[in-house]
């Protein structure tokens with residue numbers, strides 16, 4: 001059976017990402033995106049396994065109403081741009097918090113909008129591996145070098161907390177079955193001795209710092225030194241060792257669509273898909289709305305009290321001032337029909353999720369498996385060294401796949417698993433291959449917080465007027481927020497970041513000005529201080545992880 005390439009997959013929906021019955025008559029479909037220019041989401045992305053297998057979701061093309069424009073000049077309280085996991089969970093935590101705090105005295109509430117350029121959750125989140133895998137030791141040395149050992153520990157603790165928060169949201173909202181939430185242990189498998197030695201160094205450093213306990217319980221890391229044991233346990237013939245720790249996986253697009261449904265039906269979120277934001281601008285000092293933001297879209301221009309950019313790899317298109325901090329990065333993923341002996345019958349489906357790595361600069365893959373009731377598909381991503389750096393870094397085009405990576409992924413399971421068998425019916429072969437755009441930051445960690453006045457953008461659309469510095473208020477509030485740059489790791493980072501930004505926009509932390517101390521910010525948002533977007537961080541030039549490869 002042939003693998004569906006990008007061109008073929010594009011025909012699946014009858015017209016790429018803009019397709020779908022709900023939008024057939026929507027004047028704002030592909031043409032609205034086609035003219036947006038460099039850095040914006042492209043009009044005809046590849047289609048992911050997650051999108052293809054959730055065709056009947058009513059949220060793909062949801063448009064709240066034909067009337068996006070303000071009914072009153074100041075009725076929009078918050079506008080979120082981007083419907084990936086960052087935007088969806090920011091909306092969820094913000095609205096939940098507002099709901100729990102109760103109605104303000106006069107009973108009035110501002111509108112909360114979520115604007116998405118393409119279909120709902122059609123960015124990286126709808127195209128990823130679905131692997132929610134908190135770093136349990138591996139990044140400790142690298143983060144220590146980038147920041148400090150205590151910051152490195154904070155980052156690793158945050159990943160663990162993110163995993164637990166994802167689990168809690170799934171459980172509290174009763175979404176486990178709908179979004180195929182699975183939790184158990186994951187493999188970090190080493191396919192050569194260099195990789196194993198490097199991992200061992202990080203493992204020992206983290207243990208030596210007193211932060212790691214060995215074992216196979218929650219929060220513990222089990223080190224498998226013996227090659228034979230690693231091979232037998234993992235069914236991977238090249239394994240020379242491994243480590244296991246707790247992780248999860250899920251159907252990321254269904255999770256986000258469920259969160260959108262909850263936000264819309266329970267809390268009144270207004271979702272507008274096929275609504276690209278083309279420019280943002282802060283009100284001028286001579287306007288009554290000087291503290292508000294103007295947001296331009298093909299459906300009309302709105303004025304909003306607060307504005308959150310959850311636009312990931314596309315952020316610099318709206319905020320060119322962040323060009324020296326963020327960069328888009330293309331990655332590739334695939335779905336594979338597992339060979340017969342990787343289903344529930346003996347020897348059975350994978351009992352863990354996987355990452356499989358070789359020495360630095362060599363290949364790194366990750367693998368999860370969907371439930372047997374959903375075909376037991378493997379979701380396999382990686383293979384970046386098999387295509388040129390230029391085809392992956394600084395690119396925002398997810399309308400094509402990288403053929404050399406496709407070739408690598410297509411034969412990967414057969415090469416790696418001892419007992420993988422390819423039969424004539426296409427079982428054991430790749431089903432779909434697609435790409436997606438990740439957001440990379442200069443120092444490799446998320447970028448979260450209210451944008452300080454000194455980092456406010458110039459106007460991105462001259463028709464809306466020029467930036468006027470006199471609009472910067474003495475309070476240090478700018479009402480422009482950012483949450484993103486999760487690299488290839490957002491499922492283990494986004495949930496706490498979105499909760500943190502929601503707290504900064506609505507909760508106790510909203511009392512902080514952009515001039516508040518990093519310690520206060522970290523305490524009130526519940527995030528590592530190094531995630532905060534500050535003028536000092538923006539000036540950092542001694543590292544550049546945006547082009548890490």
Ligand SMILES: Cc1cc2nc3c(=O)[nH]c(=O)nc-3n(C[C@H](O)[C@H](O)[C@H](O)COP(=O)(O)OP(=O)(O)OC[C@H]3O[C@@H](n4cnc5c(N)ncnc54)[C@H](O)[C@@H]3O)c2cc1C
Pocket residue numbers: 040041081082083084085086087115116117118120121122123124125126127128129130131132133275276277278310311312313314315317318330331332333366381434435436437438439483484485486487488489490491492493494
């Ligand atoms: C192939 C691939 C595999 C991955 N695998 C994993 C994995 O297994 N585990 C893991 O932890 N991470 C993985 N990642 C990374 C992870 O997907 C991201 O870190 C995470 O999804 C980022 O979420 P987000 O909401 O910040 O961004 P996105 O999901 O990219 O959402 C941003 C949204 O903003 C919209 N947008 C952008 N600009 C505009 C605009 N001007 N107007 C309106 N809307 C706009 C976009 O269309 C998009 O929908 C993978 C990424 C890719 C690409």
